[in-house]
Each structure stands twice: as structure tokens, then as C-alpha cells.
Amino acid sequence: MKTDDLIAALAADASPVRRSAVWTRWALALLLASALSALIMALAWGVRPDIHQAMRTTPFWMKAFYTAALGVAGLLMVERAGRPGVRLGWGVALAAAAFAAILALAAHELMNLPMASWRADMMGSSARVCPWRILAISAPVFLIAMATLRWMAPTRPAVAGAAAGLLAGGLGATVYGLHCQETAAAFTAMWYTFGMALWPLVGAAIGRWALRW
Amino acid sequence: MGAASLNGLVFRFAREDGGIGAVTSSVSGVEARLKALMLRGLDGDSAAQRDLLSALSGYLRAYFARRLGRDASDIEDLVQETLLAVHLKRASYDRAQPFTPWAYGVARYKLLDHYRRIGSRAEAPLEDAGALFAADDSAPREARRDLGRLLDGLPERQRNLVRDVKITGLSIEEASQRSGMSASAVKVSIHRAVQAMARRARDEDR
Numbered sequence: 055m056k057t058d059d060l061i062a063a064l065a066a067d068a069s070p071v072r073r074s075a076v077w078t079r080w081a082l083a084l085l086l087a088s089a090l091s092a093l094i095m096a097l098a099w100g101v102r103p104d105i106h107q108a109m110r111t112t113p114f115w116m117k118a119f120y121t122a123a124l125g126v127a128g129l130l131m132v133e134r135a136g137r138p139g140v141r142l143g144w145g146v147a148l149a150a151a152a153f154a155a156i157l158a159l160a161a162h163e164l165m166n167l168p169m170a171s172w173r174a175d176m177m178g179s180s181a182r183v184c185p186w187r188i189l190a191i192s193a194p195v196f197l198i199a200m201a202t203l204r205w206m207a208p209t210r211p212a213v214a215g216a217a218a219g220l221l222a223g224g225l226g227a228t229v230y231g232l233h234c235q236e237t238a239a240a241f242t243a244m245w246y247t248f249g250m251a252l253w254p255l256v257g258a259a260i261g262r263w264a265l266r267w
Numbered sequence: 268m269g270a271a272s273l274n275g276l277v278f279r280f281a282r283e284d285g286g287i288g289a290v291t292s293s294v295s296g297v298e299a300r301l302k303a304l305m306l307r308g309l310d311g312d313s314a315a316q317r318d319l320l321s322a323l324s325g326y327l328r329a330y331f332a333r334r335l336g337r338d339a340s341d342i343e344d345l346v347q348e349t350l351l352a353v354h355l356k357r358a359s360y361d362r363a364q365p366f367t368p369w370a371y372g373v374a375r376y377k378l379l380d381h382y383r384r385i386g387s388r389a390e391a392p393l394e395d396a397g398a399l400f401a402a403d404d405s406a407p408r409e410a411r412r413d414l415g416r417l418l419d420g421l422p423e424r425q426r427n428l429v430r431d432v433k434i435t436g437l438s439i440e441e442a443s444q445r446s447g448m449s450a451s452a453v454k455v456s457i458h459r460a461v462q463a464m465a466r467r468a469r470d471e472d473r
Contacts, residue, residue, distance in 0.1 A: 055347075055410065055413055055414040056407060056410070057324055057343060057346060057347055057350070057407045057410065058321075058407065060347050060350060060351070060414060060464075061317055061320040061321055061324065061350065062317065062432060063429050063432055063457065063460070063461060064316065064317075064320055064350065064351070064354040064461060065313045065314070065316045065317035065320065066313060066429075066432035066438075066439060066442075066457050067354065067454070067457045067458050067461045068308050068311060068312065068313045068315075068316035068354075069311055069454055069458070070309065070310055070311030071309045071357060071358045073362065075358045076358060076359065076361075136359055137359045137360065137361055137364075137369070138356075138359065138368070138369050138370075138371075138372025138373050138376065139364070139365075139367075139368030139369040139370075139371060139372035139396065140361065140364055140368070140369075206356070206358075206359040207352070207356040207359040207372075207373060207376070209372045209373070209375070209376040266380070267352070267356070
């Protein structure tokens with residue numbers, strides 16, 4: 055086929071693209087992904103029984119804000135990473151700020167505790183399972199985010215894959231926060247962060263072939 | 268695009284191209300012209316989409332020839348594959364951003380993908396978008412791979428529709444009358460055919 059013939063066929067295919075096309079797609083993707091994550095959480099571990107009281111406490115919201123901030127940062131990055139020729143934008147700064155904030159809170163918390171109880175504070179009662187549960191709960195978000203990215207045009211696939219992983223980890227961990235009863239900032243800084251970092255590592259590693267277009 | 272951001276672009280090109288006045292004004296002229304076509308194409312204007320892809324094909328040909336060597340046999344294939352990507356991925360273009368960096372991003376990605384496929388270790392340095400629009404070569408070469416042949420696996424109706432609109436230049440309405448399908452069914456068929464061409468263009472060399 056001659057290039058001019060191809061161009062004619064493509065021009066015939068030029069139907070209108072709505073301005074909201076990208077955000078609509080992400081909104082639908084995240085709606086589906088959140089529902090699946092919530093389903094995993096509810097079926098596997100259940101919402102914490104004292105959720106109503108917990109929602110009146112600071113630690114609950116500290117965890118929620120930290121994980122949600124990373125999820126939003128991931129969403130901002132993934133939307134940019136799917137568009138050729140633009141910078142990554144504010145997502146990186148937001149993620150860095152959220153991480154710095156939880157480290158500061160954790161440091162402040164530990165400074166006010168005797169050194170002998172640091173270990174108990176950091177380990178809580180679920181350190182061994184927390185990261186892996188976050189990994190599991192985030193899996194549907196990661197898969198759906200990667201599929202949505204492939205529909206876009208990621209030109210830096212490792213970065214894009216990592217951003218999809220951050221979005222997945224942040225959203226998944228926020229959902230997991232409805233079950234988890236840990237209250238320490240040090241616990242959140244260590245184990246939530248570890249759990250949320252897993253999909254970004256996977257995404258960066260497989261981006262090159264998983265996000266090819 | 269506002270005057271301020273256009274000036275920013277001009278300034279960027281001016282700085283990175285060493286401040287040559289002629290280059291500066293021509294690249295910003297290209298940006299303004301192509302962006303206007305892209306926006307109209309996104310609103311569903313076929314003629315604008317055709318003008319956009321025609322203009323891009325000249326820049327792409329010159330860019331790939333510079334990177335692959337003037338006589339490389341796969342230049343035209345790569346031009347076609349990139350045009351398919353520009354068309355199919357156009358939703359990923361943010362109307363608030365300049366157009367030329369987007370087009371350059373797509374072209375460079377396709378070049379890197381090509382290098383990877385042929386097992387070349389050549390690198391495509393990340394340049395300013397001006398690298399794609401520095402030269403124009405509007406004389407098409409012979410494509411090594413025949414995308415038309417890739418249509419052979421499609422249902423006859425879709426194949427005929429694509430031939431109708433590309434060779435005889437029928438409009439969607441005319442093609443719809445001739446085939447007895449509704450205009451929206453014609454559109455869907457053509458879109459499927461285009462997607463199939465893009466899929467096969469990418470898969471054939473794997």
C-alpha cells in the first residue's frame with residue numbers, strides 16, 4: 055500500500071475525540087479497580103469492626119492521607135507518562151513530599167518513646183503480613199492501570215510502569231487501611247511503604263515489554 | 268495556544284538550535300500550522316487529518332532517513348507504522364500542550380522500537396522536537412512491506428471499504444451508499460481495518 059493510500063484510509067477514520075477521553079477512561083478504570091480491591095479486602099480480611107470509632111482518630115487519617123497522596127501522585131504521573139512529549143509534572147514532588155511527611159511523623163513518634171519500645175512500635179502486630187496483603191489488594195489496580203496505559207502512548211515504559219505501580223500501591227493500601235488496625239506512624243512509614251513499593255518495582259521491570267505499542 | 272506559550276517554544280528552539288533566526292521562525296510556524304490541523308482532526312475533520320498526516324510523512328521520512336541511512340530499505344515501512352500510531356494514539360495528545368514534541372515523542376519511540384526489533388544497538392539521542400522537523404522529504408519510497416496485503420485477512424466488506432475510501436477517494440457517505448451499510452457501520456469497519464493494519468504492521472517483524 056502506498057503511503058498516500060494509507061493516509062487516505064486513516065483520514066476516513068478520523069472520528070471526533072472528546073476532550074475528556076483520557077480522564078473518562080482513567081475514571082472508569084479506577085472505579086472498576088477500586089471495587090475489585092475493596093472486594094478482595096472485604097472477602098479476605100473484612101473491614102475492622104471498630105471502623106466508626108477509628109474514623110474519629112488521627113492515626114486512621116494519617117495512614118489514609120499518606121497512602122492516598124501516593125495514589126494521587128501515581129495517577130498524576132501515569133496520566134503524564136502516557137502522553138508523549140510532556141514532563142512528568144507534579145506527581146513526583148507530591149510523592150516525595152508525602153514520603154518526607156511520614157518519615158518526619160515517624161521520627162517524631164519514636165523520639166517521644168523510650169528506645170526499648172521502638173521495636174514494638176515499628177513492628178506492630180502485623181508487620182509480617184502487611185506488605186504482602188497490600189501487594190495482593192493492589193494487584194487488580196496494577197493490571198487495570200497497565201492496560202489503560204497501553205491504550206495511551208507511554209514513550210518511557212519503565213517510568214510509566216513504575217507510575218502505574220505507585221497508583222496501584224497507593225490505592226490498594228488506602229483500601230487496606232479500612233481493615234488494618236495499626237496506629238503507629240513508624241509502622242506505616244516502614245511496612246506500608248514497603249508494600250506500596252512492590253508494584254512500582256515490578257512495573258519498572260516489565261514496562262519495556264508489557265507497555266509496548 | 269496562547270501567545271505566551273508560543274513565545275516560550277520559539278525561545279526554546281532558538282536557544283537549542285544556536286539562535287538561528289530562520290530555523291526559529293520556521294519551527295514555530297510548523298508548530299502553529301500542525302497544531303491547528305491536529306485540533307481540527309481531533310474534532311473529526313477528515314481533510315485536516317489528511318493534511319496533518321501528509322505533512323508529517325515528509326518530516327518522518329527525512330528524520331528516519333537521517334537516523335537509518337539514506338538508502339535503508341525500511342524507511343517507508345517505519346513512516347507508515349508511525350503514521351498509524353500518530354492516528355491511533357491521538358487521544359493521548361493533550362490539547363493544552365504544543366503538538367511538535369508529541370509527534371517527536373511518537374516518532375522517536377517508533378525508531379527505538381525499530382532498533383530493538385532489528386537487534387541494533389544504535390541509539391536515538393533525546394533531542395528537541397526540532398530534530399523531527401528540521402527537514403522535509405515528501406517523495407515517498409517503495410514500502411518493503413505491503414500493508415494492503417495485510418488487509419487480506421480481513422472480512423471482504425471491511426477490505427472493500429478501505430479500498431473505496433483510499434483509492435477512489437469516496438467519502439464515508441458515498442461508501443455507505445455503495446455498500447448498503449449505515450454510515451456508522453462504515454466508520455466502525457474502517458476503524459477495525461486500521462487497527463488490524465497497525466497490529467499486523469507491528470507483529471510482522473517479531
